[in-house]
Amino acid sequence: MKIAVCVKRVPDTEARIKVGADGKSIDESGVKFVLNPYDEFAVEAALKLKEAAGAGDVTVVSLGGDASQETIRTALAMGADRGVLLKVDGGTMDPLPIARALADELKAGGYDLVFCGKLAVDDSSHGTGVLVAELLELPVVSAVSHLTIANGKGTAEREIEGGVEVVEFELPAVVTTEKGLNEPRYPALKGIMMAKKKPLEVKPITLGAGGLEVESLAYPPERPAGRIVGEGPDAVPALLDALRTEAKVL
Amino acid sequence: MADILVVLEQRDGTIKRVGLEALAGGRALADKAGGAVHAMVLGPPGLKTDVAAAHGADVVVVTADEAVRLYQGNRYAAAVAARAQGGAYAAVLLGATALGKDLGPRIAARLGCPLAADVTALEYDTGIVVSRPVYSGKAVYRLRVTAPTCVITLRPNNFMPVEATRAGTVEPAALPVAGNRAARTVQVKEPERAALDVAEASIVVSGGRGLKDPEQFKLLEELAAAFGGSTAVGASRAVVDAGWRPHAEQVGQTGKTVSPNLYVAVGISGAIQHLAGMRTSKVIVAINKDKDAPIFKVADYGIVGDLFEVVPRLTAEVRKIRGN
Ligand SMILES: Cc1cc2nc3c(=O)[nH]c(=O)nc-3n(C[C@H](O)[C@H](O)[C@H](O)COP(=O)(O)OP(=O)(O)OC[C@H]3O[C@@H](n4cnc5c(N)ncnc54)[C@H](O)[C@@H]3O)c2cc1C
Ligand SMILES: Nc1ncnc2c1ncn2[C@@H]1O[C@H](COP(=O)(O)O)[C@@H](O)[C@H]1O
Numbered sequence: 001m002k003i004a005v006c007v008k009r010v011p012d013t014e015a016r017i018k019v020g021a022d023g024k025s026i027d028e029s030g031v032k033f034v035l036n037p038y039d040e041f042a043v044e045a046a047l048k049l050k051e052a053a054g055a056g057d058v059t060v061v062s063l064g065g066d067a068s069q070e071t072i073r074t075a076l077a078m079g080a081d082r083g084v085l086l087k088v089d090g091g092t093m094d095p096l097p098i099a100r101a102l103a104d105e106l107k108a109g110g111y112d113l114v115f116c117g118k119l120a121v122d123d124s125s126h127g128t129g130v131l132v133a134e135l136l137e138l139p140v141v142s143a144v145s146h147l148t149i150a151n152g153k154g155t156a157e158r159e160i161e162g163g164v165e166v167v168e169f170e171l172p173a174v175v176t177t178e179k180g181l182n183e184p185r186y187p188a189l190k191g192i193m194m195a196k197k198k199p200l201e202v203k204p205i206t207l208g209a210g211g212l213e214v215e216s217l218a219y220p221p222e223r224p225a226g227r228i229v230g231e232g233p234d235a236v237p238a239l240l241d242a243l244r245t246e247a248k249v250l
Numbered sequence: 251m252a253d254i255l256v257v258l259e260q261r262d263g264t265i266k267r268v269g270l271e272a273l274a275g276g277r278a279l280a281d282k283a284g285g286a287v288h289a290m291v292l293g294p295p296g297l298k299t300d301v302a303a304a305h306g307a308d309v310v311v312v313t314a315d316e317a318v319r320l321y322q323g324n325r326y327a328a329a330v331a332a333r334a335q336g337g338a339y340a341a342v343l344l345g346a347t348a349l350g351k352d353l354g355p356r357i358a359a360r361l362g363c364p365l366a367a368d369v370t371a372l373e374y375d376t377g378i379v380v381s382r383p384v385y386s387g388k389a390v391y392r393l394r395v396t397a398p399t400c401v402i403t404l405r406p407n408n409f410m411p412v413e414a415t416r417a418g419t420v421e422p423a424a425l426p427v428a429g430n431r432a433a434r435t436v437q438v439k440e441p442e443r444a445a446l447d448v449a450e451a452s453i454v455v456s457g458g459r460g461l462k463d464p465e466q467f468k469l470l471e472e473l474a475a476a477f478g479g480s481t482a483v484g485a486s487r488a489v490v491d492a493g494w495r496p497h498a499e500q501v502g503q504t505g506k507t508v509s510p511n512l513y514v515a516v517g518i519s520g521a522i523q524h525l526a527g528m529r530t531s532k533v534i535v536a537i538n539k540d541k542d543a544p545i546f547k548v549a550d551y552g553i554v555g556d557l558f559e560v561v562p563r564l565t566a567e568v569r570k571i572r573g574n
Binding site: 011013014016017019026037038093094095096099121122123124125126127128129130131134135137138139140141142143145156157158159160161162163164165166167168169170173179180210211212213214215216217218219220223224226227228229230231232233235236237239240242243244247249250 | 320321323324327346347348349351352354355356358359360362363364365366367368379382383384385386387388389390391392393394395396397400403431432433434435436437438439440441445446447449450453497498500503504505511512522523526529530532533534535541546547548549550551552553554555556559560562563564567568571572
């Protein structure tokens, strides 16, 4: 089984986000970057399938600057076999050019499965994996929290509002991963050492122009300062009074 | 040529509220741009679509076919793309639900256009400008659409449905034939207790590790019942990971994003990843015994105290007001 996983380098969700001087991007200084949490589920899913089959090859693909090599190495340390960096300067807020570049890289790879995260926690475009699948004309199931693969077929479950959709498909296919699919492993020391020796190919590419232009990046509107209405159960009437007369939500 | 296409979502033949919210967003754009609003709905034969005309649709495109009784991403995408092909619309709008988040990028790929997901505000001057929370809600992008068309998914509860009666001329449209390589939804499993989804509720009562024990969530279920109507119980990741509550109830970065009229956080500390999922709620109430808990920084109203004393009292008082 040949599997590809798309991984993205993103700021740690704990990181404080500072808007840069240009007012259009974040100030990256001092920000810790990590492998996108949803992509950890994607890498883990690929490794599990390879292990269950007893054979296979897992390629991780990332599009980004040079620093994304570190992100690829994290996935290699988890156990992926090889990495490809589609090296770009800058980026775009339109996920289509990114998906096109990823699809171009993946299309000749002969992959049985391509995993992406459901969402990248930085720009949260929430669509790159599905875009890639559509561009490759492959079946896709998004936001998958349960997956079984056997005999060239897959069954996936995805949570919808008030229910769970059960979806069947044939390989090759694209799956985007939701929390709950698995418990991603931590890279062990041995894995980290081995990752240094695994092949990582760097391919400079040029991104197509997107159709979304950044006007501004700003902090969300401050919530008006709230107040403590009181302590203990005796504060309940004051709370309800505020909800009814001030906030008018009851 | 600044018409807007709004894809409505139906479940069991009923059009969902998010669709009416998207119609309101679409109507506002079209009115400024001098265009019409077309609604599109797919589902089994016998769909009732009157609400679309009552909420601002000039035209209602109806694809009624047994094959799309359940959501089939590939078939929906083919039908919407067939309608929107050739630059007929300045934008295709959908609710950012499980369906919308899956369908949006499928349509964008087929139209070769940008996708703006989980949008919280729409503006129009010489073109469309969207606002999207990014970095877990820690910042917001304003993005100008420079392409002739785009796909936009709208975060639920950010646009108020508006009653605006229009012609709503019904245009039937056939479902395009199925491609041979597609994933097929074969079943929708409903939970045993059909609870309202947190993302769709107008009041959410959420609990965290402060509840100490999964059994204690019945305190929150009672409070939710006292509020009545469109109220759902939510949870922090800590209690979902502990197996106390299902993942479907999780609010936050790796759970659902909610914007209810009222969000009550009980025994939740207010970690940044939790805030990512609820900070756009209209009114936030926090009940926590630690006066320094970060949740109080985003709360409009707080009670410092032991939830096991505060919540039963709150439930009793809400019952009196609401008569539930
Ligand atoms: C990548 C990533 C993604 C994440 N995604 C999410 C997410 O989607 N959603 C999410 O919620 N978290 C998420 N987290 C986890 C998050 O960081 C916190 O760990 C989690 O939200 C804490 O849950 P909690 O508030 O229930 O528990 P705690 O932080 O333990 O807080 C419990 C609170 O209860 C209060 N309390 C205790 N006893 C009482 C009492 N008797 N009366 C009143 N108050 C009491 C305490 O003062 C405390 O404030 C994520 C973390 C990471 C790293
Ligand atoms: N620059 C990138 N490089 C590699 N994979 C990416 C990139 N951007 C997005 N992806 C993949 O697409 C998923 C969804 O991202 P997004 O659509 O940006 O929310 C991510 O979890 C990744 O798997």
